Amino acid sequence: MLSEVFGYDSFRGEQEAVVRHVVAGGDAVVLMPTGGGKSMCFQIPSLIREGTGIVLSPLVALMHDQVAALRLAGVNAAALNSSMSMEDRREVERAYAAGELEMLYLAPERLAAPGTVELLNRGRIALFAIDEAHCVSQWGHDFRPDYLRLGALAEHWPDVPRIALTATATPETHREITERLHLGNAQHFVASFDRPNIRYRIESKQNARAQLIDFVRGSHSGEAGIVYALSRKRVEQTAAALCAAGVDAVAYHAGLPASQRLEAQTRFLREDGVVVVATIAFGMGIDKPDVRFVAHIDLPKSVEGYYQETGRAGRDGLPSETWLAYGLADVVQQRQMIESGDGDAATRANQTRHLNQMLALCEGVECRRVFLLRYFGETGVAACGNCDVCLNPPHxxxxxxxxxxxxxxxxxxxxxxxxxxxxxxxxxxxxxxxxxxxxxxxxxxxxxxxxxxxxxxxxxxxxxxxxxxxxxxxxxxxxxxxxxxxxxxxxxxxxxxxxxxxxxxxxxxxxxxxVRGSSSSGSGAGAKRSAAAADLTSEQAEVFERLRVWRSEEAKRQGVPGYVVFSDATLAALSAHLPSDDAGLLAISGIGDVKLERYGAAVLEVLRG
CATH class of the missing domain: 1.10.10.10 (Winged helix-like DNA-binding domain superfamily/Winged helix DNA-binding domain)
Structure with missing residues (x-):
């Protein structure tokens, strides 16, 4: 299944152990870093077990691309959400009840909608996958009340295996996931939270906008990235400043018209080199693998939030960078927001604790990666040699x-x-x-x-x-x-x-x-090359660019992001190995039987020049 459908030769880390456990009917709690391959842990069991895999995902806006990617791989998947027409919803419901769907995506709040339980009972359920499971934690950074209802899955469908997955969970949040989702008998799979391909940089804020422009243009010109800001006004001002500096940037926040948000998200996901400036409302569930940087121009509220947001960089495993500028005003503003908030004393104390831990990360003089991993319960880790502290040790x-x-x-x-x-x-x-x-x-x-x-x-x-x-x-x-x-x-x-x-x-x-110089992970804009193509020869890089042009046209024709067709890593492998027939294409990671049939002839034509 892994090879024929998804085009990979081997599992990563504990993926295979999780898959075998869930296929056999066991419950699981899975903690893996962003880009660690969590989706494979429930997609393959959904295809192997009899029935339909039900995936509970918090962001309706991103279900379309997730479903599109599965369909391009030959999986009969669908979603039910509020943005669909009544006719489309009825067709999905009919297909589910008839047993035609292998996977069905739902938002957690839909379980409370009238008729949803009845609908699910009309079909056969292979498993329940609860994605972004940290949202169940009331003391976490991204609590969502609808997740508390998901504990009832164990009562309604006691014989259906459940798998809860997240990329960010402290030991405390891990316990809450287990308790609130009634997964006391589940097997726990906890991978390392280390993201060795990411370089962490934190610096004091002088002129955040100018510093950001220098960072983007100096190290990541022409590359996709996410910039986070706390306020909507700051988002719009920063996007405008980046555009004025020649960066292809778009703004995204909840106050913008739905059509403008959709356009910004679509451009970011489906075009190369677009930078989105956003509030934290943007990002959860983002599957775009080639985000080369994540920047913060305001201090995040917690280490969990920071880790999750920075984790959206480099999902493809290629070198990526995170950058944060913070100052005194950030600290004062965050403390004022806590004191003036609506929460009770316990809530304010918890928020203050989260903020203090975030400040400890910023002010610390030890390896950023060591601090982050210890925060998530990993000890005995050696300094990474790749963060700002390791590269330029502060005195x-x-x-x-x-x-x-x-x-x-x-x-x-x-x-x-x-x-x-x-x-x-x-x-x-x-x-x-x-x-x-x-x-x-x-x-x-x-x-x-x-x-x-x-x-x-x-x-x-x-x-x-x-x-x-x-x-x-x-x-x-x-x-x-x-x-x-x-x-x-x-x-x-x-x-x-x-x-x-x-x-x-x-x-x-x-x-x-x-004043010690900050290291830069990239050369000047004129010498920039895609991270995926960094190790290619000049001739191979020309092939890579031809494949990128073809992929872009194919993706636009189908209305999907380019990475849904093929990832940059797959294009780089094609450029390096230059397969000349179908057997050679199948040997490339990321090309399975369905994608071979769909794209094989066109790819071989591009490779022949």
Whole structure:
């Protein structure tokens, strides 16, 4: 089945063990990284077991491409969702009841719709696959109430195997998936969350938009990517700035008209080299394998969210990169959002814990990959040698004295002026900047006035950010006013030292030593070549480009993304091996019997030039 339908010679990791367990009727909980091949774990059992595999997937918008990919591989698959016409829904329901479908995709909320249980009972169910299973976790980063109803599957269909799959789950979320979906007797398959093909980069925010443009044009010109921003306004402004800089970018957020969202998503999925700028509403279930970079211009709310979003890069296993710029304003904004949110005290405490862990990742001086893997329960991992920290190890700076200066200023403004102030006023006092507001509040009379004039505004803001991250300061109320925590007392007494990255806080005049160059994963735009074609000779690269042109035309003709026809990796293998007959084509990974019959003659013609 793996070879004839999907065109692969062997399983990866624990895929085969999962497949055999589910085919035999067992329940399973599967934790695999994005790009690890989770879909194969339920697709092949659906084809082997008698009946129809029911796949519960959270995003209606992406079901079309998932179903299209299966159909091109010769699988009789369909979806039921709210975007379909009544006539189309009735035809799918008829085909399911008649036993003609091998796989049927549903959104979790459809199970609660009138008549759905009755419909499913009219056919034979091979298995239930619960994709993006982390959505059941009420303490996770992407909780969806509709997932809580999926525990009832065990009651309605006790003899039907169920498989829950996700690419992001801490040990705590893993337990919630098991409990809430009633999978106590399931076998658990936990693969490593390591994505060795991804390079992680995190840097301090100066001018995020300019930094982003430099990153995209310098390292990923002409390549597909996703840029995440927190607000809709920021999404639109960033997309416009990228377009003005010559990048083919589109905006995507929930406030745009449905037609515009669909157009943006369709262009991103089906055209080469399109960059989508989006809120986190975009991305779950994205199967596009050739996303070469994921960038964040705002601080993610949690490590889980960051890992899942960055995991959309490099699903094809080829070198890819993630980039994040964050600053003091991000930290203050996130804390304000938590404090002003509707959640109860327990919810706010959980959100704060998630944010603190995300800040620890950003401020840390150890390998990014080691931190991420430890967060998801993997220990004893060696440094990757490929992230920004490994490539340019940061030096630590003893920031104890400036930290004491800042804490003293915060305390004195509270005590002597009976008011609380945000970071900007404290920094003005430390630098001796006599702004109208400062003099009006008589802050220039404080004993700490001007004692930190050797540090720039950016460097002081970096210190504030670090102290917020490590819990020495907290931002309170609507305006994010600073206040010391209990943990700050030992610092003030000189009992505890504060150490941070040298490039964040350094004396003026020594900035050349402190500002360390970020590594780049790509050459200039003029020398760029597709990651899949990076190891090809110039002659092979010409064949690769011919195949890409053919694939693009074929995909447009069928109304599907190019990767649904063939992945870049398959095109690269064709270019390198130049098969001359059907047997040679079948030896290429990604070409099965159905795709051979559908595309074989055309591919051989392209290869002959």
């Amino acid at each position: 630590l700076w003893d920031a104890t004295i400036p930290a004491q200066m800042l804490l003293s200023t915060v305390i004195r403004t509270q005590r002597e002026r009976s008011r609380t102030y945000a970071a900007g006023q404290h920094i003005d006092v430390l630098r001796g900047v006599a702004s109208e507001r400062v003099t009006q509040m008589r802050l220039d009379e404080l004993s700490t006035w001007g004692i930190g004039k050797d540090w720039s505004i950016a460097q002081w803001r970096g210190l504030v950010r670090h102290m917020l991250a490590v819990g020495l300061l907290e931002a309170q109320g609507e305006w994010g006013v600073l206040a010391p925590t209990e943990a700050a007392k030992p610092v003030l007494r000189g009992e505890t030292e504060v150490h941070m990255r040298e490039e964040v806080v350094v004396r003026a005049g020594r900035s050349g030593r402190a």
